[in-house]
Amino acid sequence: MTTADHTERKNTVDLAMPKPLDEVEQAFVDKWHENAYGCFSSGHKFCREVCPVTQVTRNENHTPTAFHANVVAMEKGHLNIEDVADDYVHCTQCGACELRCPNTLMVGDFYRARTETVKVVRAARAMLVDKGLDREKWKQWNRLTDELKNEPVLGVDDGSQPNGQAYVRNWAEGLDIPIGGETIMFVDCEAAFYRTSLPRAIAQILQKAGYEFGLMNEQWCCGGPAAEMGYVEQSMRFARHNIDDWRASGVKRIIAIEPHDYVHFTEDYPAYFGDEFDFEVIQIVDLVAELIRQGRLKLTVPIDRVVTYHDPCRLNKRKGIHEAPREILRAIPGLTFKDVDRVTQWAYCSGGGGGLPIEKPEITAEISRRRLEKAAELEVDTLVSACVWSERPLSAAGEEAGIEVKDLMEMVAESAGIEIGGRTRA
Amino acid sequence: MTTATVDSHVVDRLRGIVGEDGVLTDKASLFNRARVPAPFPVHRWDEYLPDVVVLPRTAQQVSAVVKLANEYRIPVVPRAGGTGLADGAVPLRGGILVDLKRMDQIHEIDLVNNTVTVGPGINLETLNRSLKQHGVMYPDDPASYAVALVGGRIGTSGLSLLGARYGHPRDLVISFEIVLPTGEIIQVGDGGGRKVRKSSTGYHLKQLFMGHQGTLGIVTEATLELVPRAEAEFAAFFLFDDFDKAYRTFAKIGKSGIATLGGVMLFDPEKVDYLRRDDEAYIVQPKWVKSVCAAALYGTRPEVEAASKMLMELGRSLGGRYIGDEIAPWDWAARHDRYANPLHGRDANGQVLPMSWHCEDAAVPYSEVPAVLRKWHEITARYMEKYELFDDWGCFAYSNGAHKPWGDLLLEIDLGLWEEKLDEEGWQAFVSLKREIAQTVLDHGGSITACHGSTRTGDAELVPIEMGASWEVMKLLKRTLDPNNIMNPGKQCLDEAYQGGV
Numbered sequence: 001m002t003t004a005d006h007t008e009r010k011n012t013v014d015l016a017m018p019k020p021l022d023e024v025e026q027a028f029v030d031k032w033h034e035n036a037y038g039c040f041s042s043g044h045k046f047c048r049e050v051c052p053v054t055q056v057t058r059n060e061n062h063t064p065t066a067f068h069a070n071v072v073a074m075e076k077g078h079l080n081i082e083d084v085a086d087d088y089v090h091c092t093q094c095g096a097c098e099l100r101c102p103n104t105l106m107v108g109d110f111y112r113a114r115t116e117t118v119k120v121v122r123a124a125r126a127m128l129v130d131k132g133l134d135r136e137k138w139k140q141w142n143r144l145t146d147e148l149k150n151e152p153v154l155g156v157d158d159g160s161q162p163n164g165q166a167y168v169r170n171w172a173e174g175l176d177i178p179i180g181g182e183t184i185m186f187v188d189c190e191a192a193f194y195r196t197s198l199p200r201a202i203a204q205i206l207q208k209a210g211y212e213f214g215l216m217n218e219q220w221c222c223g224g225p226a227a228e229m230g231y232v233e234q235s236m237r238f239a240r241h242n243i244d245d246w247r248a249s250g251v252k253r254i255i256a257i258e259p260h261d262y263v264h265f266t267e268d269y270p271a272y273f274g275d276e277f278d279f280e281v282i283q284i285v286d287l288v289a290e291l292i293r294q295g296r297l298k299l300t301v302p303i304d305r306v307v308t309y310h311d312p313c314r315l316n317k318r319k320g321i322h323e324a325p326r327e328i329l330r331a332i333p334g335l336t337f338k339d340v341d342r343v344t345q346w347a348y349c350s351g352g353g354g355g356l357p358i359e360k361p362e363i364t365a366e367i368s369r370r371r372l373e374k375a376a377e378l379e380v381d382t383l384v385s386a387c388v389w390s391e392r393p394l395s396a397a398g399e400e401a402g403i404e405v406k407d408l409m410e411m412v413a414e415s416a417g418i419e420i421g422g423r424t425r426a
Numbered sequence: 427m428t429t430a431t432v433d434s435h436v437v438d439r440l441r442g443i444v445g446e447d448g449v450l451t452d453k454a455s456l457f458n459r460a461r462v463p464a465p466f467p468v469h470r471w472d473e474y475l476p477d478v479v480v481l482p483r484t485a486q487q488v489s490a491v492v493k494l495a496n497e498y499r500i501p502v503v504p505r506a507g508g509t510g511l512a513d514g515a516v517p518l519r520g521g522i523l524v525d526l527k528r529m530d531q532i533h534e535i536d537l538v539n540n541t542v543t544v545g546p547g548i549n550l551e552t553l554n555r556s557l558k559q560h561g562v563m564y565p566d567d568p569a570s571y572a573v574a575l576v577g578g579r580i581g582t583s584g585l586s587l588l589g590a591r592y593g594h595p596r597d598l599v600i601s602f603e604i605v606l607p608t609g610e611i612i613q614v615g616d617g618g619g620r621k622v623r624k625s626s627t628g629y630h631l632k633q634l635f636m637g638h639q640g641t642l643g644i645v646t647e648a649t650l651e652l653v654p655r656a657e658a659e660f661a662a663f664f665l666f667d668d669f670d671k672a673y674r675t676f677a678k679i680g681k682s683g684i685a686t687l688g689g690v691m692l693f694d695p696e697k698v699d700y701l702r703r704d705d706e707a708y709i710v711q712p713k714w715v716k717s718v719c720a721a722a723l724y725g726t727r728p729e730v731e732a733a734s735k736m737l738m739e740l741g742r743s744l745g746g747r748y749i750g751d752e753i754a755p756w757d758w759a760a761r762h763d764r765y766a767n768p769l770h771g772r773d774a775n776g777q778v779l780p781m782s783w784h785c786e787d788a789a790v791p792y793s794e795v796p797a798v799l800r801k802w803h804e805i806t807a808r809y810m811e812k813y814e815l816f817d818d819w820g821c822f823a824y825s826n827g828a829h830k831p832w833g834d835l836l837l838e839i840d841l842g843l844w845e846e847k848l849d850e851e852g853w854q855a856f857v858s859l860k861r862e863i864a865q866t867v868l869d870h871g872g873s874i875t876a877c878h879g880s881t882r883t884g885d886a887e888l889v890p891i892e893m894g895a896s897w898e899v900m901k902l903l904k905r906t907l908d909p910n911n912i913m914n915p916g917k918q919c920l921d922e923a924y925q926g927g928v
Contacts, residue, residue, distance in 0.1 A: 037780050041768040044463060045463070070457075073457050083454050
């Protein structure tokens with residue numbers, strides 16, 4: 001009788017034992033062992049079909065399952081971080097995999113063992129930076145961010161773009177917004193320099209509702225993108241600058257107009273600073289929904305559009321914010337709103353997060369193209385998002401699909417009778 | 427025997443066939459395609475690596491790869507989702523791993539003839555999301571619904587949890603295109619027509635290639651059944667204070683003649699104990715609950731409404747207590763997600779251990795189910811006592827026959843295996859445990875697998891015994907279709923077909 005699993009064979013690909021793990025790799029493996037093993041031992045891969053990147057590349061190396069299996073393989077001495085460096089670039093950190101994991105869904109709370117994949121990806125990327133294995137375009141992006149103190153969202157090739165600290169408040173021209181105060185609106189880099197219609201819309205919405213707020217004294221990038229790409233030291237340095245600036249101006253409350261910032265302020269900043277971080281952080285969609293509910297903001301101008309809503313990953317999948325945006329859309333007169341439920345949208349993404357568009361723009365573009373394809377099936381004329389980072393790739397795909405991409409706050413402003421100004425692209 | 431090596435010349439030729447981005451030779455690509463969710467001898471991970479991975483996009487590319495493999499006598503292992511439970515996609519002799527996930531297109535939705543034609547790399551749930559707007563669905567519903575791909579469903583001849591109502595892949599796949607082990611591309615169905623469900627022309631080749639576990643070729647396109655989306659769904663769970671009443675209720679429901687019956691399910695006392703290990707996946711039931719029988723109905727509203735009344739009567743007729751409206755629909759809805767969880771693993775002292783799930787499936791005549799269950803638990807207990815590696819997660823049974831929820835059952839025992847602590851002795855103990863479980867099934871007139879396939883070590887050795895005299899025919903077919911033993915060699919003892927040399 002033959003024994004089917006005895007395989008007397010020599011592999012023809014060079015499988016020489018990798019170098020022993022160094023201290024950094026060993027620490028990574030030790031930290032993530034249990035989490036990785038929870039995935040490795042079940043191996044269901046329910047994450048695969050909701051992963052926006054895997055949906056496009058169809059490469060098993062890019063699945064969340066592989067991100068965990070690699071940890072086990074490193075532990076067993078089969079792989080080094082060099083072997084999987086490019087794989088960990090293939091992630092938008094949208095969090096869909098964590099939600100769809102049966103371990104998280106069925107027993108995550110009970111055993112306090114929710115599957116963590118985003119943190120594993122971030123830790124792997126941080127290791128690449130530590131070892132000098134970071135990707136060229138990320139390196140450049142973060143170097144320019146460090147120089148400008150804002151992300152080079154207008155392009156990395158030519159230093160002449162109106163980007164950086166000298167221009168960080170240009171979007172607010174003519175709006176007469178004070179600097180400082182108890183509540184500030186934190187304007188992320190993409191909104192401050194690229195889609196300036198968004199911060200203008202929000203500022204005027206708040207002014208119209210009589211909600212007092214100011215701008216930050218010296219606003220640097222939040223540091224979130226750096227953290228997502230593995231540049232932890234830079235991220236912490238930027239975060240330190242920002243909270244010192246807030247403290248110096250007596251700020252108590254931060255309005256995050258952008259979901260990535262919101263994640264960063266509510267997860268990374270507390271992790272960096274512990275109890276020292278005692279600022280209140282408000283997401284703009286929650287605030288505006290409340291202003292509408294209270295009658296402080298009246299939406300009276302009908303908008304004759306057929307829309308569907310794109311659940312931004314960081315609001316829906318990462319922070320569980322999915323009701324307020326729908327409530328706001330339903331409050332806009334004249335609108336025909338064709339909704340797709342938030343769970344179906346676990347599998348949707350723009351591809352705009354986690355540094356993916358910097359390193360793998362073709363994957364981002366394809367993720368957005370597919371998102372617009374879903375919107376087109378609903379026969380809408382407008383796709384509404386609530387994340388400015390999603391709106392650039394979605395708009396590009398929207399042009400092809402004949403569907404306009406708007407930010408939820410731009411819709412609100414329009415319905416409140418506000419002349420927004422600014423621009424939706426550079 | 428296929429033993430040739432994959433050298434740089436072969437890799438270059440593969441690049442010529444599938445393009446630069448379709449050939450992967452890096453270590454991470456190989457390590458991530460060595461295993462499936464079934465327990466794995468992780469201490470010997472590097473013995474199961476392919477030599478090279480290709481990601482084709484067309485049948486012509488697959489055909490050219492297979493022809494090249496014949497030229498050099500290189501093993502070929504097809505892999506769709508890589509979520510099978512019988513190691514079909516695990517390379518035993520290296521070679522070329524043909525990963526089919528890029529063939530995930532919907533080629534045609536034919537709402538006149540109710541068919542959809544797809545590539546083998548499409549996922550069932552993804553497909554149904556696209557079909558929803560048309561009011562139809564492809565009703566293949568395995569526990570791995572969210573992640574299973576069509577190619578793997580054909581390769582394993584899997585089971586659908588709604589099979590009693592709609593049939594299983596063997597019934598639902600109308601026809602498919604397959605690249606033979608020698609590289610020719612053929613279409614197989616019941617007869618010749620791609621959209622013909624019943625024919626008397628020629629041999630019924632579709633079933634020959636259904637469940638071939640990658641040993642007879644690579645499926646490159648499939649034409650599938652579309653059914654109207656069910657207007658109504660009703661699921662009921664009944665609780666029992668002993669197994670026998672639940673077991674008899676299963677038969678009463680199965681034989682009731684209710685045409686909308688999607689499936690009938692049974693949990694034994696060990697399974698109920700296992701489910702009590704947490705309180706999220708399963709609402710804790712009173713201690714007197716020892717067994718569960720459940721059933722689900724699918725159809726038009728008037729049909730399901732009428733049948734639901736019958737189902738409630740049948741479920742209660744032997745003392746079953748209905749679990750309640752607040753639980754039943756959700757428990758049924760969670761059928762895909764809670765099928766195993768590593769964190770339910772326990773050592774002898776009740777300590778939580780992260781264990782891998784091993785699900786040993788079998789098809790067993792209804793009359794033999796109590797005896798088989800008893801023996802399975804006895805075998806498992808014996809191994810648990812000797813090795814601190816195993817855990818008994820209980821058994822469940824499911825209606826097995828398409829459209830005939832009676833007669834024989836899919837019977838599964840779920841075992842926890844502490845894979846992390848495996849050494850060779852532990853692995854061999856596991857293989858031996860599995861073999862005893864499979865042998866028990868044969869002793870009781872069953873089949874060692876109803877849906878996963880008989881390609882796992884332990885089970886595979888029993889294939890010739892189960893097949894009896896027809897094993898000779900099986901070997902003849904394999905040798906004829908695959909003269910060089912290229913396709914997934916080493917599986918199911920099929921190497922025996924080449925004992926005189928290839």
